[in-house]
Amino acid sequence: MYTRKIQEDPDCGIYLAMKVLGGKWKCCILDAISRGISRPSEIARYITEASTRVIEMQLAELLFYGMVEKCAEDVYPKRTEYKLTILGETLLPILSKIDQWGMEHAEVIKDRMSELQEDE
Numbered sequence: 001m002y003t004r005k006i007q008e009d010p011d012c013g014i015y016l017a018m019k020v021l022g023g024k025w026k027c028c029i030l031d032a033i034s035r036g037i038s039r040p041s042e043i044a045r046y047i048t049e050a051s052t053r054v055i056e057m058q059l060a061e062l063l064f065y066g067m068v069e070k071c072a073e074d075v076y077p078k079r080t081e082y083k084l085t086i087l088g089e090t091l092l093p094i095l096s097k098i099d100q101w102g103m104e105h106a107e108v109i110k111d112r113m114s115e116l117q118e119d120e
Helices: 013-023 026-034 040-046 052-064 092-104 106-119
Strands: 066-071 079-084
Touching: 013 066, 026 040, 026 052, 026 079, 026 092, 040 052, 040 079, 052 066, 052 079, 079 092
Parallel strands: none
Antiparallel strands: 066 079
């Protein structure tokens, strides 16, 4: 059986938050849903860099942790939508702060990103 080399700390708030938010696209998915983009196919069109499979996997994790809820209509073709739960809505101010920080430091980060691409 697999055991982690570094023990996880369930008493650390940052650890717990990153369990929910960790993942390349989760914050973007939450942002999209908060903007009214609720169907997986719409989210995939909104986040063009992410594959549909990855979006679906990360939506499943957000659903598991109770950040979003799934609403499926019993029609053909099947129509599935996601919406933020009350708990998920508590993340919006945090996401707003992350977005603000990113925009304030965009120039430095973009410069570093281009340096990485040049090294490849």
